[in-house]
Amino acid sequence: MPTFQSYLKDIKASIQETDVATVRSTLETPGAAAVIDVREQDEYVQGYIPGATWIPRGFLEQKIEDAVPNRDALVLLYCASGNRSALAARSLRELGYTNVKSVAGGFTAWKRSGFPWKAPTVMTKEQELRYSRHTLLPEIGTRGQIKLLESSVLCIGAGGLGSPSSLYLSAAGIGTVGLIDDDIVDSTNLQRQILHSTDRVGMAKVDSGEKTLKGLNPDVQVKKFKARLTSDNVLDVLKDFDVIVDGADNFQTRYLVNDAALKLGKPVIHASIFRFEGQITVFPAEGSPCYRCLYPEPPPPEEAPSCQEAGVLGVLPGIMGVLQATEAVKLLLGLGQTLEGRLLVYDALKTKFRELKLRRDPKCPTCGDGVDRSKIELIDYVQFCAGG
Numbered sequence: 001m002p003t004f005q006s007y008l009k010d011i012k013a014s015i016q017e018t019d020v021a022t023v024r025s026t027l028e029t030p031g032a033a034a035v036i037d038v039r040e041q042d043e044y045v046q047g048y049i050p051g052a053t054w055i056p057r058g059f060l061e062q063k064i065e066d067a068v069p070n071r072d073a074l075v076l077l078y079c080a081s082g083n084r085s086a087l088a089a090r091s092l093r094e095l096g097y098t099n100v101k102s103v104a105g106g107f108t109a110w111k112r113s114g115f116p117w118k119a120p121t122v123m124t125k126e127q128e129l130r131y132s133r134h135t136l137l138p139e140i141g142t143r144g145q146i147k148l149l150e151s152s153v154l155c156i157g158a159g160g161l162g163s164p165s166s167l168y169l170s171a172a173g174i175g176t177v178g179l180i181d182d183d184i185v186d187s188t189n190l191q192r193q194i195l196h197s198t199d200r201v202g203m204a205k206v207d208s209g210e211k212t213l214k215g216l217n218p219d220v221q222v223k224k225f226k227a228r229l230t231s232d233n234v235l236d237v238l239k240d241f242d243v244i245v246d247g248a249d250n251f252q253t254r255y256l257v258n259d260a261a262l263k264l265g266k267p268v269i270h271a272s273i274f275r276f277e278g279q280i281t282v283f284p285a286e287g288s289p290c291y292r293c294l295y296p297e298p299p300p301p302e303e304a305p306s307c308q309e310a311g312v313l314g315v316l317p318g319i320m321g322v323l324q325a326t327e328a329v330k331l332l333l334g335l336g337q338t339l340e341g342r343l344l345v346y347d348a349l350k351t352k353f354r355e356l357k358l359r360r361d362p363k364c365p366t367c368g369d370g371v372d373r374s375k376i377e378l379i380d381y382v383q384f385c386a387g388g
């Protein structure tokens with residue numbers, strides 16, 4: 001009975017081996033060889049040779065024909081150290097592959113030589129289950145879910161709109177959800193702000209929000225900003241996010257977000273609520289139209305009462321925030337038609353949705369003709385909205 005070592009020695013004597021330097025120079029010519037990574041998932045996720053196709057050893061015989069239909073093509077197999085790939089090379093030869101080489105030293109030697117490698121995003125078994133109702137949709141699939149996991153969305157405000165939007169975005173597996181809010185939870189919030197709970201009264205909203213979102217989905221990184229958005233911090237806060245969900249409850253923040261987002265080229269999903277009515281639209285990254293096309297001037301303060309002054313139906317922000325989350329997922333995946341150029345107005349009392357067309361104003365100061373958006377100036381928005 002041969003030992004594994006003697007068996008392996010026989011196998012290695014019967015197959016061809018190559019070294020990592022040769023693999024590297026071969027990879028410089030596109031199409032010169034098929035490089036197959038035969039390691040297991042837990043090894044592959046740690047990093048792989050760019051350009052390699054990953055087929056775990058257990059599936060190699062079954063899947064090689066799809067990956068390399070031509071049996072005379074040069075196939076380079078690698079594992080961690082060169083043993084499993086040697087066994088794999090022998091199997092492929094038995095399947096009729098005529099030009100198979102096992103990479104001596106494997107990925108370990110590759111890394112040791114200082115050659116470039118990449119770490120892939122792959123879903124764990126838990127993630128495959130968690131997101132299976134997404135990946136079942138051909139429009140999303142595994143590729144779309146991985147895209148969501150690599151995406152980031154900033155929710156401005158962890159209140160009425162920010163609660164449902166951040167909850168559904170986290171449930172959907174958005175990799176990074178940002179929360180910016182300088183407020184603390186108080187008991188008047190709990191009628192609608194479902195991120196928070198009775199035992200968190202007095203806690204900072206971003207801390208309470210993080211707790212809820214991480215509890216819902218531990219995959220999500222919650223980036224907290226316990227601050228008020230201002231002209232001084234807005235560019236820093238917005239710059240790392242793919243999509244901005246504006247759930248602000250005041251005009252100065254909306255103008256500020258609009259101007260900063262146009263400057264940075266970020267799409268904004270805007271919504272607002274008032275008593276029994278909500279509205280939502282999407283301002284695309286390139287403007288056309290933007291918030292200033294919709295509201296060129298802020299309303300006089302006496303005509304813009306807040307929810308605190310005028311009241312709001314508790315369910316209403318739920319509906320509008322969920323619509324915002326839907327638009328965010330669509331934007332990230334490039335799915336369907338967003339609310340770009342359309343203002344959707346929801347009347348909760350009549351249960352009616354109306355849609356208004358929005359047009360870009362060629363004279364808009366932030367997205368109009370000839371405006372250099374990189375030069376948009378961030379002004380004093382409090383003063384601007386106070387009519388100053």
Ligand SMILES: [Zn+2]
Binds near residue numbers: 292367
């Ligand atoms: Zn505009």
